Amino acid sequence: MDLPTCMAVRRAVRHGAVQPGTSATTSVGLGAFGALAALLALFAACGDGGDDGTGAARGPCGGAFCAADQYCNYPPGDCGEGGVVPGNYGVCQERPTSCDTATPREVCACDGRPYANACEAARAGVSVGNGEECAGAAPPGTFACGSYFCRSDSEYCQTIEDQHDELFRLPPQSSCKAVAVACASEPSCTCLIDVVKPAGSSDKRECTTAPTCTQDASGNFALRCAGNLY
Numbered sequence: 001m002d003l004p005t006c007m008a009v010r011r012a013v014r015h016g017a018v019q020p021g022t023s024a025t026t027s028v029g030l031g032a033f034g035a036l037a038a039l040l041a042l043f044a045a046c047g048d049g050g051d052d053g054t055g056a057a058r059g060p061c062g063g064a065f066c067a068a069d070q071y072c073n074y075p076p077g078d079c080g081e082g083g084v085v086p087g088n089y090g091v092c093q094e095r096p097t098s099c100d101t102a103t104p105r106e107v108c109a110c111d112g113r114p115y116a117n118a119c120e121a122a123r124a125g126v127s128v129g130n131g132e133e134c135a136g137a138a139p140p141g142t143f144a145c146g147s148y149f150c151r152s153d154s155e156y157c158q159t160i161e162d163q164h165d166e167l168f169r170l171p172p173q174s175s176c177k178a179v180a181v182a183c184a185s186e187p188s189c190t191c192l193i194d195v196v197k198p199a200g201s202s203d204k205r206e207c208t209t210a211p212t213c214t215q216d217a218s219g220n221f222a223l224r225c226a227g228n229l230y
Helices: 003-015 030-046 118-123 189-195
Strands: 070-073 091-094 142-145 148-151 155-162 173-178 212-215 221-227
Touching: 142 155, 142 173, 148 155, 148 173, 189 212, 189 221
Parallel strands: 155 221
Antiparallel strands: 070 091, 142 148, 155 173, 212 221
């Protein structure tokens, strides 16, 4: 199972009305029992981060200890803090030896530093974090947008929330979008909303509801909507 899905499952179980190993009928009605059973089955598939049954010590990265030439890769923006047991769903991956920086997209890493792109962060041995980890460290002319930094003079931050009404949802996904030519001369929330039309439900990772817009004290724009993330 992929990391973002496991992360969502773990958060749902952690914050839900029932914990693994307890009686579901004491906290939910019979109508929800089937859905809850499916959720707990997914939780089991992700692993609980405990003893593996052999008595062997489990490492901090998905139960493993990463080698010197590896790093622990967590779901973007999480840094290993979102699981039932912190770090229990990370994956050890090889550190890249070189990175293509022809089209860089600066990211915030879990060490609180910005990097030219996700590859450079991995090469340094850290996973992609959230803008909160890099508070006050945004490169000049940029602003934080989830795990990334958008250009203040030509981009806005778009965040899409999972539109599915289920026991667990995928975490919101943020990305930098270019300000449309029609809005470039005088950007405003009104113009951005008019340009960003809700897409059809079959379109992946696009708005399927009318977006809301905010502008911070520095003039940076952020749009938020619901969409189909999978």
